[in-house]
Amino acid sequence: MEFSASEQRAMRRALDLARTPGVPLGPNPRVGCVLLDADGAEIAEGYHRGAGTPHAEAAALGEAGADARGATAVVTLEPCNHTGRTGPCAQAMVEAGVARVVFAQPDPNPIAAGGESTLRAAGVEVAFGLMEREARALNRAWTFGMEHHRPFVTWKFAATLDGRSAAADGSSRWVTSHPARVDAHRLRAQCDVMLVGTGTVEVDDPELTVRDEYDEPLAHQPLRAVMGLRELDPDRRIFNDRAPTIRLETHDPREALDRLHQLDRQHVFLEGGPELAAAFVRAGLVDEVVAYVAPALLGAGTSAVGDFGISTIADTLRLRITDVTTVGTAAEANVRLTMTPKENH
Ligand code: AOF
Ligand code: ZN
Numbered sequence: 001m002e003f004s005a006s007e008q009r010a011m012r013r014a015l016d017l018a019r020t021p022g023v024p025l026g027p028n029p030r031v032g033c034v035l036l037d038a039d040g041a042e043i044a045e046g047y048h049r050g051a052g053t054p055h056a057e058a059a060a061l062g063e064a065g066a067d068a069r070g071a072t073a074v075v076t077l078e079p080c081n082h083t084g085r086t087g088p089c090a091q092a093m094v095e096a097g098v099a100r101v102v103f104a105q106p107d108p109n110p111i112a113a114g115g116e117s118t119l120r121a122a123g124v125e126v127a128f129g130l131m132e133r134e135a136r137a138l139n140r141a142w143t144f145g146m147e148h149h150r151p152f153v154t155w156k157f158a159a160t161l162d163g164r165s166a167a168a169d170g171s172s173r174w175v176t177s178h179p180a181r182v183d184a185h186r187l188r189a190q191c192d193v194m195l196v197g198t199g200t201v202e203v204d205d206p207e208l209t210v211r212d213e214y215d216e217p218l219a220h221q222p223l224r225a226v227m228g229l230r231e232l233d234p235d236r237r238i239f240n241d242r243a244p245t246i247r248l249e250t251h252d253p254r255e256a257l258d259r260l261h262q263l264d265r266q267h268v269f270l271e272g273g274p275e276l277a278a279a280f281v282r283a284g285l286v287d288e289v290v291a292y293v294a295p296a297l298l299g300a301g302t303s304a305v306g307d308f309g310i311s312t313i314a315d316t317l318r319l320r321i322t323d324v325t326t327v328g329t330a331a332e333a334n335v336r337l338t339m340t341p342k343e344n345h
Contacts, residue, residue: 033060191222
């Protein structure tokens with residue numbers, strides 16, 4: 001499909017708008033929209049500010065008013081076709097007299113999809129696929145959830161060079177450096193649930209809140225979830241009032257993810273311990289691995305992941321590296337490896 005230079009510029013702007021800091025994550029996607037006049041000049045723009053607020057298209061149409069007649073709408077996501085928390089955007093565009101719609105990503109939400117055909121049926125010209133990769137990346141977890149009917153799972157761990165997350169006596173504070181831990185909090189903040197096993201709650205007593213570099217909790221906290229059947233002391237820090245916490249009383253990762261999906265959660269940050277990680281790996285339910293590796297050796301102690309059923313080298317679970325970054329400097333330098341499970345041939 002053909003896109004003009006002004007449409008390309010507008011899509012870049014729409015992607016930036018969608019990324020506006022402070023927009024709450026999930027359960028809705030991040031969306032941006034720019035309206036252009038017949039000469040390709042910008043008339044109006046809008047972006048989505050979180051569930052229940054107007055969609056990006058509605059915001060832009062509202063700003064444009066009567067000027068929307070004959071305009072080209074450039075949107076990061078296919079305009080919706082449903083009446084949900086707000087009205088259908090495809091219909092609103094038709095009514096406003098929009099002449100052409102360019103969108104990046106087709107809507108993977110079966111309830112909202114169909115905007116393209118509604119627009120075409122009303123005589124609006126439609127083109128899509130412009131910067132689709134960027135748009136999908138912007139709503140990676142949301143898109144994944146729509147397509148797989150479960151949340152995206154990032155398993156994060158911190159380990160020494162020999163893959164250990166705790167010493168032989170159980171002590172684990174700290175394996176990685178302060179900058180690496182601050183970086184992990186930044187990633188936590190991008191998820192909407194942090195998951196640990198009952199064993200980790202008992203042994204490590206993590207608070208599992210998201211904190212800034214001064215160790216102050218952020219205003220918005222993801223949900224905390226504890227998986228497993230063991231009874232837990234209600235005085236554990238994870239049950240404090242700094243963030244909501246739920247219990248997932250199962251040992252089955254699939255069941256836990258189903259439950260989180262029902263709760264509209266899209267991105268699970270799996271934080272340990274080794275048994276929980278092993279259960280997810282064994283079930284094939286890890287979609288991304290983020291490993292913080294410290295240039296340190298323990299020689300004994302608990303490894304980051306427990307036994308998940310591999311006994312011979314030919315069966316090694318191999319991952320593909322998507323990013324390697326050094327976090328911190330000098331004595332505080334650690335390496336962050338981001339990986340995806342490689343399809344076994
Ligand atoms: C958004 N913001 O800017 C656009 C969306 O929960 P609702 O009723 O507001 O509908 C959400 C669905 O609408 C969403 O899953 C997506 O398919 C579509 N488009 N959603 O939250 C927007 N354009
Ligand atoms: Zn809409």
